Amino acid sequence: MNRLPSSIVADASVVAKWILEESDSERAKIVGIGRTLLAPEFLLVECANIFWKHERLGGLGAGRSVDALAIVQKAPFLWTSDADLVDDACRLSSDLKHPVYDCLYLALALRRRVPVVTADRRFAALAQKHGGMAEHLIALDSLA
Template identity: 35%
Template sequence: MIRVVDASVLIKAYVPETGSEAAARFFAAMDGGEVEALAPDLIYSESGNILWKKVRRGELTAGEAREISAAILGLPLRVEPGHVLLPLALDLALSCGVTVYDALYLALACVHETTFVTADRKLVLALEATDFRRHVQDLE
């Protein structure tokens, strides 16, 4: 089974917080070969930014953030270039009222006719009223 995964899910796999258990299950399924995870290349920048914010807020040390960053880079993600997805992502962002960043993940899910797994509840709710709701799944 192929699933698109976003940075919110990656971070929850490494930082204990709400949704961490569900993220751990997702990655266990990936490790077991049950799930192949896809992501736009934006996932690395977004993950790094989330880690930076957590260090700034005192939720992680710089060393912990570096360790998590290295672990994320070692994940067997199938990463696709965002620039190829940009035209579709922009159209999706404009029609669904979401950011282009979020729409890149949605575009990838649409192209591969699969589901985009996210821990971003606001995004899930924003897409519930659209024709694209079948392409998004709340991590929980």
């Protein structure tokens, strides 16, 4: 984890692991300790959807998705309005041929010159395909 800077963008695939017991949950929790956490507001919607899916499939107790979301809302994020990022995210999405909602995280990371930490292997793989992205997209499972 020591290769990470003091500020990072944490995407929903990492943040959800803070609450849900999944592979790499411990690693995801450590990533956030002692760092400035940046996120687009969309993180809340994406986490809410992840928690709802887990509740619906029985991985989270009935009615617990709201409690899980409250934990995320109380986390010490520095939020950026999606409206401030969406133009850049659309351009990135077009260039990378990757969904706009993921590109919101990347747009914020590029703007703030910090990496996105993600557990989404497909998203992290963009760094290998597109030059200059390696420092901005870091796979959670690549961190020691």
